Amino acid sequence: MGFGEITELDTEDCWRILSATELGRIAASAGDSIDIFPVNFAVDDHAIVFRTAPGTKLLELAINDRVAFEVDGHDEATAWSVVVKGRAERVERQSDMDAAEELGLRPWIPTLKYRWVRIEPTEVTGRRFARGPEPERF
Template sequence: MGDAHGPITHLETSESWERLRSQHLGRIVTRVGDVVDIFPVNYVVDGESIVFRTAEGGKLAELTVNENVLFEVDDYDALQAWSVVVRGTAQRLEQGEEIADAEDLPLRPMAPTLKTNFVRITATEVTGRQFERGPEPNLFEVQPY
């Protein structure tokens, strides 16, 4: 694992990709002008990119205006929690071959709706942290620096 500082550990890039591969539901953050939106999406990791499907609508329109996105996935249990954030660009797949490749991925809509558009997020930065869970420190005790 990466650098540890108390209950927080910074994950190496490879560890962050492993965590991304372990889940199937994440959140994509878009920005158009002053409007920031967040959308839950089910996804798969394809190599070192993220692919999801979407219907026509706001999410796809926003990605057309500004391809820069954040993508976040997290999980937790009684002992630990983790979060991975991907900064990157999102592109709707338009070439026949890349769409055919995406159709072969194990990616199906979570809700039974028609989602004919495939989007690939190409990462420019991947960061992850793991958090050990436990009781909150006493506010009035001296904490180490």
């Protein structure tokens, strides 16, 4: 197989993968620090929505709303990765919070998470990789 097969995913394939995935990672930064947080999420009208509690994540998003969000996965034959870049904003209007509640998103751990965040994408990219053994080195 040589160098392996890498396929660029089109936007709709990326959204299909995102819609079928529950756990992703958000990368946020404040100053010189970059942090990565695992979050369970839902897709709502080509945006990423997650719940959180007050803390580092919300603080960093208040300082710098530009984020990257990533999901990945694999099966026996392939692996994939989807990256969403965009702007994160707290959901503030009650009607928007009510709509977010309808997504059925619940925390995975027993904590109260009353803050909603929505990532509005500016770029969505993805790749699919054929899995296989490492090629001969020498």
